[in-house]
Amino acid sequence: MKITSVESLHADAGQRNFDFLKITTDAGLVGWSEYNESFGGPGVSAVIDRLAPSIIGKDPRAYEALVVLMFAIRRQSSGGIAQQAIGAIENALLDIKAKALGIPVYELLGGPVRDRIRLYWSHCGTYRLSWGADMQLPPLRTLDDVVKLGKEVAASGYTALKTNVFMLGGERPYLHSPGFARNLDRVGYPELNADRAVLSAMRDQLAAIREGAGKDIDILVDLNFNFKTEGFLKVARAIEPFDIFWVEIDTRDPRALHYIRSRTTIPVASCECLFGRRDYKAYFEQYAVDVAIIDTPWNGVAESVKIANMADVYEINVAPHNFYGHLATLMNAHFCAVVPNVRIMEIDPDRVPWYDDLVTSPPVVKDGHLHLPTAPGWGTDVNEAAVRAHPPRRR
Numbered sequence: 001m002k003i004t005s006v007e008s009l010h011a012d013a014g015q016r017n018f019d020f021l022k023i024t025t026d027a028g029l030v031g032w033s034e035y036n037e038s039f040g041g042p043g044v045s046a047v048i049d050r051l052a053p054s055i056i057g058k059d060p061r062a063y064e065a066l067v068v069l070m071f072a073i074r075r076q077s078s079g080g081i082a083q084q085a086i087g088a089i090e091n092a093l094l095d096i097k098a099k100a101l102g103i104p105v106y107e108l109l110g111g112p113v114r115d116r117i118r119l120y121w122s123h124c125g126t127y128r129l130s131w132g133a134d135m136q137l138p139p140l141r142t143l144d145d146v147v148k149l150g151k152e153v154a155a156s157g158y159t160a161l162k163t164n165v166f167m168l169g170g171e172r173p174y175l176h177s178p179g180f181a182r183n184l185d186r187v188g189y190p191e192l193n194a195d196r197a198v199l200s201a202m203r204d205q206l207a208a209i210r211e212g213a214g215k216d217i218d219i220l221v222d223l224n225f226n227f228k229t230e231g232f233l234k235v236a237r238a239i240e241p242f243d244i245f246w247v248e249i250d251t252r253d254p255r256a257l258h259y260i261r262s263r264t265t266i267p268v269a270s271c272e273c274l275f276g277r278r279d280y281k282a283y284f285e286q287y288a289v290d291v292a293i294i295d296t297p298w299n300g301v302a303e304s305v306k307i308a309n310m311a312d313v314y315e316i317n318v319a320p321h322n323f324y325g326h327l328a329t330l331m332n333a334h335f336c337a338v339v340p341n342v343r344i345m346e347i348d349p350d351r352v353p354w355y356d357d358l359v360t361s362p363p364v365v366k367d368g369h370l371h372l373p374t375a376p377g378w379g380t381d382v383n384e385a386a387v388r389a390h391p392p393r394r395r
Contacts, residue, residue, distance in 0.1 A: 001027045001100065003060050006052035006089070008045045009382065010392035014352040015131035017392040018325045020382045021048065023092040025060055029099050032382050033091030034327040035084060035297045038395065040273065047074075047085035055089065061100060063093035067300065079275040083298060090300030091331055095377040102376050105334040109305055112337035116369040119347045120160035120220060120245075121153050122323055124209070127350045129166055130175045135352050140166075141173050143208040150212020158368040160245060160344060162220035163209060165235075167201050176201070179225030179250075194231035199238045206242040218245040220269075225250045229260060236264040245344075246291055248272075257288035269293055272321040280307050284314040291343050295321040296335050297328050308339040317343040326359045330378045333363065333370050345370065357386040 005024045010017050016038035023031040037044050054073055055066050067090050074082040098105045106112050128140035128149070140149065146166075153161045165176040167186065176198055178188030187195055202221075209219060221244055223235060232249050239247065246269040251257050261268040267290035274280055276299060283289055292311050296304040298321075308318045318341055320332040329347060336342045347370070356362045361380040364371045373379025 001025050001029070001059055001061060001096075003056050003058055006048065006056065008048060009384065009387050010045075011358055011387040012352075012390040012393050013325065013355070014135035015127065016395065018358065019045065020327065020387065021088045021092050022382065023060060023089070023096060025096060027100070029060075029096050030381070031060065031092035031094070031096035031099070032327060032378065032380075033088050033095065033297070034324055034331065035088035036324055036328075039323070041081055041084050041298075043081050044084045044088065047081055048088060051085055051089060060093045060096040063090055063097060063302065066090075066093060067302075079279070083275040087296075087298050087300035087303070090302060091297065094301055099377040104372070104374060104376060105301065105331075105378055106337040106372070109302070109334070109338045112372060113340050114337060114342075114372075116371045117333060117336045117342070117345045118160070119158060119345050119365065119368055119370055120162050120218070121156070121158045122162045122346045122348050123350065124153060124161040124163045125149050125166065126164045126175060127348070129173060135350065137350055142168060143204060146205055146208035147212035150209045150214075150217070152212075154213045154217055156349065156368075157366070158349070159216070160218035160220065160368075161209070161213065162222055162248070162346070163205065164222050164224070165198065165202055165226065166205050167198070168205070177224065177226060179227070188226065192226060192228050192231060194227050194234040194238075199234065202235060202239060203242075206239055206244075210242060219243070220245045220248065222248040223250075224248070229253075229256045233260050233263055236260060236266055236268075240265050248293070254283040254286040254288040257283065258286045261288060261290070267291065269319065275299060276303060277307055277310055280310065284311060284316060287314065287316075289316060291317045291319050293319050293321050294335075296332055297324060301331055301335050304335050305339060308335075308341060312341045317341050319343045320345055322346040323348055325355065326362050327378065327380060327382060329363050329370070330373060330380055333372060334378065337372055354386065354390055358383055358390070 009020045132139040246267040248269045269291035272293035359380045
């Protein structure tokens, strides 16, 4: 079996685009993966195109050998966009190999230790606040809206949710996201400090979520890169009374993260922007996290399993970074199926109306849990007709 072509496809997903990789073989088998150029990855498609000649004509089933080859070709610029391109190719190769054997990908990786995976409703309120019109979602503007959303989560069967920091009230409520240079005319940029107004808004928001969702829903809080060490610790201490499942913090300094973790009672999650075992190693050695978040489209599912196995040596849990489409959700499901130390899995229930159409078999979610597919490969393919019907928009 030989690889004959490597092709990227793109679809409108509301406030962003979804990106898919298609690898075709001379045996008629097609491998699919999902990657994303909207989250820290502009240019991934171009790197995939440059790597494609190194794998065309080769046997896709030898995915480890091809990954080693591509890494060597990009060794001087390893990580970042190069790793995202290699991860996208690795994931499509896994799909091909599993399909060739007639088995799900998780059987390639040792077989499942669980057949259903607990989910949390991610970006709870975030998309409705910032991109409601683009995604055709109900708007979120007030604390009353937050209470209603909490009730919606509880009624849906999910047992956990994750939210970001909202600045509500006034004429233009907004997502507090200075770490990504959003809303530059508002508080926080470029200093990244935790001002009193931000702390007060966070407390009010969490009180509203708890009022709506009830006492039995786990609440996760994502702070992204929006503060420095001092500010992360201030926010963590401010939200401790709300019985938080984890506080998610992005920082490039594992020692700073260990400092925060040692001074708050809330479990700390991080690492979603890291690449490969070498990047994660320092965070594990510093015992900087309770939960290491792994982006499997970026790293590749096979490499992600290796990262999770390394985390297990340090008694650290892992969780997949999964704010993508249905194909990535199923890729992450195969990862979660084989990794014993998975804590919980992310998913975005707030979606554009054509979300399900982009794949041939959407994931099966019941009572807040994803049930493993049993079909060969990832358990779904990309619906190319639907992708063409929703062409990407320039952002």
